[in-house]
Amino acid sequence: MTSDTPTTPDEPKPGPRPGPGQGSGADRGISRKTLLRAAVAAGAAVPLLATGGVALARDAARSSDGRTLTPTPYCDDGDDLTPDQMEGPYFKPNSPLRTNLVTPGTPGTPLTVSGYVFGRNCVPLSGVLLDFWQADDNGDYDMAGYTFRGHQFTDATGAFALKTIVPGLYPGRTRHIHVKVQAPGEPILTTQLYFPGEPRNSTDMIFDPALLMNVRGAGGGKEGTFDFVLNVDGDTGPTDPPTDPPTDPPGGTWTSGHAYTSGDRVTYGGRSYSCLQAHTSMAGWEPPNVPALWQPES
Numbered sequence: 532m533t534s535d536t537p538t539t540p541d542e543p544k545p546g547p548r549p550g551p552g553q554g555s556g557a558d559r560g561i562s563r564k565t566l567l568r569a570a571v572a573a574g575a576a577v578p579l580l581a582t583g584g585v586a587l588a589r590d591a592a593r594s595s596d597g598r599t600l601t602p603t604p605y606c607d608d609g610d611d612l613t614p615d616q617m618e619g620p621y622f623k624p625n626s627p628l629r630t631n632l633v634t635p636g637t638p639g640t641p642l643t644v645s646g647y648v649f650g651r652n653c654v655p656l657s658g659v660l661l662d663f664w665q666a667d668d669n670g671d672y673d674m675a676g677y678t679f680r681g682h683q684f685t686d687a688t689g690a691f692a693l694k695t696i697v698p699g700l701y702p703g704r705t706r707h708i709h710v711k712v713q714a715p716g717e718p719i720l721t722t723q724l725y726f727p728g729e730p731r732n733s734t735d736m737i738f739d740p741a742l743l744m745n746v747r748g749a750g751g752g753k754e755g756t757f758d759f760v761l762n763v764d765g766d767t768g769p770t771d772p773p774t775d776p777p778t779d780p781p782g783g784t785w786t787s788g789h790a791y792t793s794g795d796r797v798t799y800g801g802r803s804y805s806c807l808q809a810h811t812s813m814a815g816w817e818p819p820n821v822p823a824l825w826q827p828e829s
Contacts, residue, residue: 612651613759614741616722619709621672626662628800628819629681631694639668639696641752644724644744647689648712649758654765655689662711663693670699697726697753705731705738717763724757787814796828803828 633641648659662682666672673679679698685691698706706729712720725732725743732738744755783798788811791797795806797818804818804825818825 611760612762613712613720613722614739615720616737616739616742618711618721621674622664622709622711623674623677623680626664626680626682627677628683628817630683630692632663632665632679632681633694633696634678637668637696639699642695642697642755643692643749643752644695644708644755644757645690645692646757646759648685648691648714649689649760650714650763650765651760652765655685656714656761656763656765657685657687657689658715659685659689659691659759659761660711660713660715661685661691661693663695663708664710665695665698665708666701668696668699670701672701700731703735705729705735712759712761714761714763717761720759720761724755726755785812785818787812787816791824797825 633639648656648661650656660682661684664672664680667679679695681693683691683693695708698708700706706726708724710722710724712722723737723742725738725740726746727743732740742757744757746753746755748754783800783802785797785799785804790809790811791806792809793806797804797806799818802818804827807824807826810816810824816824818827
């Protein structure tokens with residue numbers, strides 16, 4: 532897709548069916564793409580919600596009687612791919628597998644970024660690698676270790692969620708978060724996510740309004756949402772990983788909520804582990820994360 536403003540309105544195309552009680556596509560409002568193009572055509576600023584975020588359709592969804600609907604996976608028209616952007620000088624491979632980049636005592640405004648990853652045919656993609664990295668509260672990047680760096684995989688519904696902080700301002704740039712997104716066995720999308728209402732958005736030469744998150748206040752922190760659309764068809768499956776970190780989603784015989792006893796053997800992420808002490812597993816206690824519970828087998 533080009534950034535040229537179309538001379539005729541976009542024709543609606545079929546997308547995912549709304550779930551029970553979700554209303555029709557028309558009830559959800561216009562798409563993010565249409566909002567951005569309409570703003571460009573009118574010479575206006577990007578449309579924002581009252582909360583200051585970009586008017587993403589799934590976040591501003593309302594039923595015909597005016598009630599706000601529960602956010603659901605929503606793809607644009609199926610042909611608007613997420614734009615790529617430069618990697619920058621601070622990417623590091625082999626980031627840790629984790630969804631929470633914050634450690635106790637870390638300064639900064641708490642931020643949760645969540646959303647979905649779709650293929651160009653609006654099918655949610657599971658097992659997609661998302662590798663995030665960003666500056667800390669002071670605008671600095673950690674090149675010695677992996678502070679504010681981590682990768683994760685979308686779940687069976689194509690959803691992801693990241694706990695982090697609002698990044699500090701790096702010299703010469705507006706506020707942003709870097710990310711690499713890769714469906715299993717497919718090319719990598721390298722891009723950046725931006726925050727609405729930032730003064731430097733208008734002076735940052737790299738800034739792209741199509742990459743604005745919808746950001747709202749949440750208690751003492753903020754919540755951001757963004758949906759990626761990759762240049763792949765849905766129903767992609769795991770293949771041999773062509774990149775580092777690997778693109779195969781962590782899997783194996785280990786499961787959350789299972790009562791393990793000492794001596795039990797499981798596999799996870801392509802490795803075998805032996806249970807060291809009895810416990811009931813839970814998310815976050817995957818074998819590589821808790822050496823007190825699991826010993827890798829050679």
